[in-house]
Amino acid sequence: MDTLFNTKFEGEPASHSQPGVQLKSSTYDLHESNVHLKLTIVSTVGFGDQINKEDSYKPIVEFIDAQFEAYLQEELKIRRVLHSYHDSRIHACLYFIAPSGHSLKSLDLVTMKKLDSKVDIIPIIAKSDAISKSELTKFKIKITSELVSNGVQIYQFPTDDESVAEINGTMNAHLPFAVIGSTEEVKIGNKMMKARQYPWGTVQVENEAHCDFVKLREMLIRVNMEDLREQTHTRHYELYRRCKLEEMGFKDTDPDNKPFSLQETYEAKRNEFLGELQKKEEEMRQMFVQRVKEKEAELKEAEKELHEKFDRLKKLHQDEKKKLEDKKKSLDDEVNAFKQRKTAAELLQSQAQQAGGSQTLKREKERKNSGFL
Numbered sequence: 001m002d003t004l005f006n007t008k009f010e011g012e013p014a015s016h017s018q019p020g021v022q023l024k025s026s027t028y029d030l031h032e033s034n035v036h037l038k039l040t041i042v043s044t045v046g047f048g049d050q051i052n053k054e055d056s057y058k059p060i061v062e063f064i065d066a067q068f069e070a071y072l073q074e075e076l077k078i079r080r081v082l083h084s085y086h087d088s089r090i091h092a093c094l095y096f097i098a099p100s101g102h103s104l105k106s107l108d109l110v111t112m113k114k115l116d117s118k119v120d121i122i123p124i125i126a127k128s129d130a131i132s133k134s135e136l137t138k139f140k141i142k143i144t145s146e147l148v149s150n151g152v153q154i155y156q157f158p159t160d161d162e163s164v165a166e167i168n169g170t171m172n173a174h175l176p177f178a179v180i181g182s183t184e185e186v187k188i189g190n191k192m193m194k195a196r197q198y199p200w201g202t203v204q205v206e207n208e209a210h211c212d213f214v215k216l217r218e219m220l221i222r223v224n225m226e227d228l229r230e231q232t233h234t235r236h237y238e239l240y241r242r243c244k245l246e247e248m249g250f251k252d253t254d255p256d257n258k259p260f261s262l263q264e265t266y267e268a269k270r271n272e273f274l275g276e277l278q279k280k281e282e283e284m285r286q287m288f289v290q291r292v293k294e295k296e297a298e299l300k301e302a303e304k305e306l307h308e309k310f311d312r313l314k315k316l317h318q319d320e321k322k323k324l325e326d327k328k329k330s331l332d333d334e335v336n337a338f339k340q341r342k343t344a345a346e347l348l349q350s351q352a353q354q355a356g357g358s359q360t361l362k363r364e365k366e367r368k369n370s371g372f373l
Contacts, residue, residue: 003181009041011024014045018045068118071085089232091119092220099139109146116153121152123143129180129203158227167223174215177212178211180210182194249265
């Protein structure tokens with residue numbers, strides 16, 4: 001990208017140990033002479049690095065759909081400002097293919113098949129100086145054959161405009177482009193040119209005999225940039241918009257193939273929504289009543305259990321109280337009996353002492369009388 005736009009974009013290389021595919025979007029304002037370009041580059045960080053690559057395409061599809069959805073929401077507003085709206089839709093997908101020289105990976109075919117109805121795909125063979133020219137030619141034919149046999153539709157440069165029909169027709173035959181990128185400048189002859197130096201020679205980035213970089217830049221930036229934007233809006237976005245509105249219940253014609261009124265559609269959907277809302281409210285009310293009844297039954301059952309437990313405890317308490325009262329009465333009876341026995345014993349003892357005292361006095365009188373005699 002630095003080579004393509006002849007600038008230095010900020011950013012650090014991402015590692016290949018990402019747990020999943022992450023899309024990193026960066027927007028730049030480019031100025032050259034009187035030309036102003038607002039460019040957004042979206043990198044698919046971590047794509048193809050996971051062991052399980054089954055769902056690698058999903059984050060990309062979801063991101064593209066999210067940009068379509070944002071544009072659709074802006075378009076459906078009552079007060080639209082599309083003239084000043086920052087269009088974040090993806091207008092071109094540069095799909096880099098590893099220079100294996102054999103065939104496309106299953107991941108490449110699956111991903112491009114999922115994307116071809118959502119974005120303009122331009123396949124690119126990266127690091128094309130890694131294979132020879134003869135191998136590169138065969139590889140291009142192999143890639144084209146596999147794309148056609150698998151029904152993958154890549155972006156074709158338009159040939160309906162006479163002013164660009166010839167050059168675009170020629171460039172379509174060169175797809176996929178084999179490119180090389182370099183920001184280093186090497187002196188070749190009397191000129192400083194972007195190139196890559198190897199022990200066996202120098203590969204010039206802008207030399208069409210070495211790679212297709214100039215063809216890519218010409219087609220992407222100078223000739224077909226507006227067509228890419230138009231294709232995105234008229235083909236891919238319209239497809240998304242139609243599917244989205246059909247999901248919402250909007251159609252062009254009714255079952256009798258008569259024009260469908262937007263007002264009637266809105267009223268029908270509104271009534272349908274209100275009917276569903278009332279139905280849900282009734283279901284929630286019934287559910288609430290049912291839960292209240294269940295809760296009341298649970299509370300009554302718990303109350304019944306508490307009463308039964310209280311009655312059991314009350315009866316147990318009364319039984320214990322009766323036992324204690326009986327025991328107390330028994331003890332009182334024993335105490336009274338003991339007191340009666342004690343009183344009787346004391347009385348007997350007192351009587352015995354009185355009887356003993358009178359007998360002693362009588363004996364003393366008798367002794368005194370006998371002494372007088």
